[in-house]
Amino acid sequence: xxxxxxxxxxxxxxxxxxxxxxxxxxxxxxxxxxxxxxxxxxxxxxxxxxxxxxxxxxxxxxxxxxxxxxxxxxxxxxxxxxxxxxxxxxxxxxxxxxxxxxxxxxxxxxxxxxxxxxxxxxxxxxxxxxxxxxxxxxxxxxxxxxxxxxxxxxxxxxxxxxxxxxxxxxxxxxxxxxxxxxxxxxxxxxxxxxxxxxxxxxxxxxxxxxxxxx
Numbered sequence: 001x002x003x004x005x006x007x008x009x010x011x012x013x014x015x016x017x018x019x020x021x022x023x024x025x026x027x028x029x030x031x032x033x034x035x036x037x038x039x040x041x042x043x044x045x046x047x048x049x050x051x052x053x054x055x056x057x058x059x060x061x062x063x064x065x066x067x068x069x070x071x072x073x074x075x076x077x078x079x080x081x082x083x084x085x086x087x088x089x090x091x092x093x094x095x096x097x098x099x100x101x102x103x104x105x106x107x108x109x110x111x112x113x114x115x116x117x118x119x120x121x122x123x124x125x126x127x128x129x130x131x132x133x134x135x136x137x138x139x140x141x142x143x144x145x146x147x148x149x150x151x152x153x154x155x156x157x158x159x160x161x162x163x164x165x166x167x168x169x170x171x172x173x174x175x176x177x178x179x180x181x182x183x184x185x186x187x188x189x190x191x192x193x194x195x196x197x198x199x200x201x202x203x204x205x206x207x208x209x210x211x212x213x214x
Contacts, residue, residue, distance in 0.1 A: 042167050043122035047129060051104075054133035055096035058140040062092040065143045096136060103132035103188075107181045114177040118168045127164060131178070134160050135185045157182060 063085050107128040115124060138156035142149035157178060165174040 041123075042126040042130070043120045045126050047122075047125055050126065050130045050133040051097055051100040054100055054137050055093045057137050058096040059089045059092040061140040061143060063089045096140075100129060100132045100136055103135065103185065104129040106184060107131055110180045110184075111177055114173045114180070115164075115168055118170060118173065123167075127167075127177070128181075130163065131160055131181050132185075134163075135182065139189070153182075153186070 066088050067085065104125070105128075108125065111124050111128045111131070115127065119127065134156050138152040141155075142152040145152055160182075161174060161178045164177055165171055168174050
């Protein structure tokens, strides 16, 4: 801790990490003293960093997927293409942020159960958000992978396990954390797919009936 303060004072003339210049704090968060004090390298990150990156990635993938799907209709929608893509991007971005935080809240008790003692409270929160961010990014990527969607799930599992293991330093607790949270995430996705499988045909039938009546 003293070494960090001395380094800051030497380069920036301050001894408080929170008072370091912005160009320093962009790559070295203001709460970086937590790393030296508690050994928690995830705690210094702001709780919006991982969700923001995931939301930007997901919105980009969804827009690209939409563009591929409507490519054959481009002559018909070319006048409104920018508006359509913008609306979908904004909607996907906001929706992704909401989902990341919701899943993060769901994951937090499990993360706390398996990783208490290894990370601070801020670190546990960031792990929860990191897991939900990667899982949702994998879901977005699966749109482009089609029948190979399972590769995105495997990639998400491996990536999260490697990251959590790196920061926590314990393979067993990291494995249980990733497995338990991924099972919940996949279960929620399965339930949503089942709901869509039942409701979409009903909705289509209702619209067809309404169209014939008119």
